[in-house]
Amino acid sequence: MIQGKWFPQGxxxxxxxxxxxxxxxxxxxxxxDLAQNVVVYQDDQPVAAGRLRWENGAFWLDWIGVLPACRGKKLGDLVLRLLLFKAQSHFAREVRLLCPRGTEGFFTRLGLRESASRGNSLELWIPGEEIDLDTCKACKKANCPNRVP
Ligand SMILES: CC(C)(COP(=O)(O)OP(=O)(O)OC[C@H]1O[C@@H](n2cnc3c(N)ncnc32)[C@H](O)[C@@H]1OP(=O)(O)O)[C@@H](O)C(=O)NCCC(=O)NCCS
Known part of the structure; x- marks a missing residue:
């Protein structure tokens, strides 16, 4: 079973x-000390995590990572969605993160875009009102019972 759990400050x-x-x-x-961390568990074992914090008017995402043996199973996607959902539920004006060059495609799928280049890293951002976690939109499955007509 896959589960996510939040760890607030303290x-x-x-x-x-x-x-x-x-x-x-x-x-x-x-x-x-100022952040909330989220951990994703597979069969009660921690396999992925990420962090959300507030700084200078923006929510920042850091340390989004999946254990190497567990990658490619949408666990990173779940961490990112949990972080964006939490930011959205706090009425975030914007969400930002720094990612190593080459990983930006993982974030642009969900609407984040480049705002600055910082050496080997890119700063990405999305305005809060553009966060869209509707998983059905990008899904190519036809005749899915979950699809709203
Ligand atoms: C980046 C990372 C979090 C992705 O986690 P993951 O569980 O392997 O990814 P998922 O299975 O959830 O992938 C979801 C989607 O993102 C895509 N994706 C995954 N990693 C990607 C990357 N590096 N670049 C572009 N797209 C990527 C997948 O192809 C998949 O696409 P699909 O929905 O069209 O099939 C993981 O590879 C990782 O921990 N990397 C090292 C740490 C890191 O660089 N973190 C990011 C910056 S802090």
């Missing part, structure tokens, strides 16, 4: 940090 972040360490070789930072 929570035990050990599971979120286990993913961060495995994917980015990075641990806790000062911004974790």
């Amino acid at each position: 929570s035990d972040l050990s599971e979120a940090l286990s993913i961060r360490r495995a994917v980015f070789d990075q641990g806790r930072d000062a911004l974790d």
Whole structure:
């Protein structure tokens, strides 16, 4: 079973940090005290995580990572959608993130676009009112029972 769980400020972040360490070789930072982390579990094992924080009028996403053995199964997509949904539910004016060049396609699928180039990273953003998490729109399945006519 796949499940997502939020860890608000002040929570035990050990599971979120286990993913961060495995994917980015990075641990806790000062911004974790001000952030909410989300962890995705497969059969009760943490396999993916990401972080949401507020800074200078924007919600920022960081440390979106999936364990290498678990990639390609839409778990990263679930983390991104959970983060965007949380930002949307806080009436975000805009959502921003820095991503390594080459990974931007993962984010542009959901409407994020480039706002600046920063060395080997790109800054991407989306205005809050443009966040659209309707999974049916981009789906090519015909005759799906979930499709609203
Ligand atoms: C990027 C990452 C989070 C993707 O996670 P994942 O679980 O493998 O990706 P998903 O299976 O959810 O992919 C969802 C979609 O994004 C696409 N996608 C995945 N990684 C992509 C990439 N690097 N570039 C472009 N598109 C990508 C997939 O092809 C898939 O497309 P589809 O819906 O048309 O089939 C994962 O590869 C990772 O942890 N990378 C290392 C850390 C990193 O670079 N994080 C991002 C910046 S912080």
